[in-house]
Amino acid sequence: MTRTTADVTFLRDYNQAQVLAVGRTARTFERSTVVAATGLTPQAVSKVIARLSADGLIRPAGVRRPGIGKPAVVYELVPDSRYAIGAHVARRTLRLVLVDLAGAVRHSTVRPLPADFTPEQLLDALCAGIGTITEDPALRDRLTGVGLGMIGPLDHANGLVRDAHGLRHWHDVPLRELAEARLRLPVHLDKDVTAGVTAEAWRHGATFGDAALIMVESGIGGGFWLGGAAHRGAHTNAGEFGHTVVDLDGPVCVCGRHGCLEVVHLRATEAEDVPRAARVLAIGVVNLLQTLDLAHVVLAGADLLRHAEVYRAAVEQAVRTDVRRADWLAPTVTLSSLGADVIAAGAAIQVLDQLYGIPDLTPGTPPTTVRQHRPTGDYRGISSA
């Protein structure tokens, strides 16, 4: 949640989020763990833990005997205490996942979408899919909201789809408002790749540094996690990484430029030269590294995962050989831990992240447009009426 003024509630949310991040990362933790990770005083940690226990987000899970002295109480996150639904809106399919507070995917479904679907058709499909998930009343009470991940350009702050590439009926659609009205749940709208990298960051916890999620799926995109938060850019349009020129005299791309990464990669794919396609992508990834100095590179997307190991190996090798001082600059290169669910899961996690993640405090934004839908205390969802 973006806010400008820094009051004491920010402190509470911030430190609480840090404790939850520890809980997500480590399977179990105790007071001293949190003290070491956050730098808070033991007393402050006790207060935070008391609050989180009262809300049911964490619970005691035994004790640890430190040899001598009073045993330490061991805590664990309660994954089932909160849920969020995520949707990955692709060109032909709608993927829905149910994610718990730990960031684990508990349920996943895919349904087809009509060719060149309209906003109304998408909302129908969303309602139908989410309706079946929320039939369980115990779950419904713990549902925090719905996240939508889709292709851009879109306006994250205002929940507006500007022009979804390749879809005719999508110009300046206020999708967040429409979905909130239909679903009667808080809705969060973001670009697919940004949602994806949020999933990886949330699951890795607070130690997750600057990172990118590279996605190859009917186009090439990148989601960025920089400085502890998703980087969306000035107009929520960051990540059009496929449209960076890597070959000045290359073929013309759909975007009008010559030799974009995407079109060069496409040519290799069309020639069924997977190794070359992977090498091309790897060059683009190294370009990113030179520019942004990332700690982690995560690979995802249907077209990439079909040849996952070829791509991973190519990127891994390029990162080691093409970067000077790779001995200390090379990032970890991994395949997405969530596979095909990563976008949908990330969209769901963005809802959880708004409520229980590190709050962001961006100065300079007008305070009037701040949206507030944090369920304080005994939030019950709003799907009952």
Place this chain on the structure above:
Amino acid sequence: MTRTTADVTFLRDYNQAQVLAVGRTARTFERSTVVAATGLTPQAVSKVIARLSADGLIRPAGVRRPGIGKPAVVYELVPDSRYAIGAHVARRTLRLVLVDLAGAVRHSTVRPLPADFTPEQLLDALCAGIGTITEDPALRDRLTGVGLGMIGPLDHANGLVRDAHGLRHWHDVPLRELAEARLRLPVHLDKDVTAGVTAEAWRHGATFGDAALIMVESGIGGGFWLGGAAHRGAHTNAGEFGHTVVDLDGPVCVCGRHGCLEVVHLRATEAEDVPRAARVLAIGVVNLLQTLDLAHVVLAGADLLRHAEVYRAAVEQAVRTDVRRADWLAPTVTLSSLGADVIAAGAAIQVLDQLYGIPDLTPGTPPTTVRQHRPTGDYRGISSA
């Protein structure tokens, strides 16, 4: 200053920094201005203003009569209340500037450095240059520290120069410690381009969004300002933007890859084809935009400023024609407002920014290594002994 724990002093520093940012941007301001910009209550703003006035950072500058009612007190920043010294360490020259709290360059000198200079030689030159600046005792009392901007790779957090490109005697030099011992002042070390973009951001105030400083000066580099803070990357190595491949089959670059932006640009420069060199740079800039979605692009560097208008026009045009939906995605393209001083000024401003800028709160960093040299209250400098 990086901190992990969020206590009430963070609130104070954060809101105080917001008020100072307003004071830097607007020549004069009043309580209602700050209320609108920050979202704080009028009473809270009064408290902050009282603190800043007591510290001498702002002062009353008349009243404004709102037609009816009690006149509002108008305030202004006191530029002379704090100073910082900045150094731009280039391959053959050392540029020193004196910057005031408003971010204005008050004094600027350039002196040659020996070819392939050693750390000791640099420290000598620094001491000599800074000594003459700090002769004025009134100034010395208000000096907050020294910032050093130089080429990498270096380790910003630990003040270590890893390997300065093209300088033989620079491997793992603890420059910050050495300089602090010699100068007896707090020292801040950072990459040249990162310092440069900090200068632009500080001078533009809190409304400065995601931005890049593109620097062409014996190589091509980029400094990034993302999400309200400098982006340094996982190892302080972000910005090696010149070493991104734009021509797969291009000439070999000094870094070993083929067709880096830098080498392609260099070939055009060697052929004295300035328009082509500018177009090549522009392609690189558009690549950045596609990836990061920036709101501002600032051009700088001696080699670029020699043909400033050619470069500016080329980038401006590329940004308008090569980006889809440029009507709302195109950034502002400007030349650095500080000219050749931008790096040195930015290095100085980083010192001011640590003390009076928006504090950053990065979770996950071990709290033990946090450096603290904030001069609380009546800081007097430490150059007296």
Place this chain on the structure above:
DNA sequence: GCGAATTTAGCAACAGCGTTGCGTAATAGA
């Protein structure tokens, strides 16, 4: 067995932040 040492944990008082309620000062206009 029993007391000392050790480690964990929480209660109570405190300082500092922004917020709220309300009184006061300063001006223009009637």
Place this chain on the structure above:
DNA sequence: TCTATTACGCAACGCTGTTGCTAAATTCGC
């Protein structure tokens, strides 16, 4: 002179994390 209006701060408050100290639970030595 009175009233409406605007600016501004004092005082009390709620909330945060911090500090000082006490209590609880355990191991170890005698």
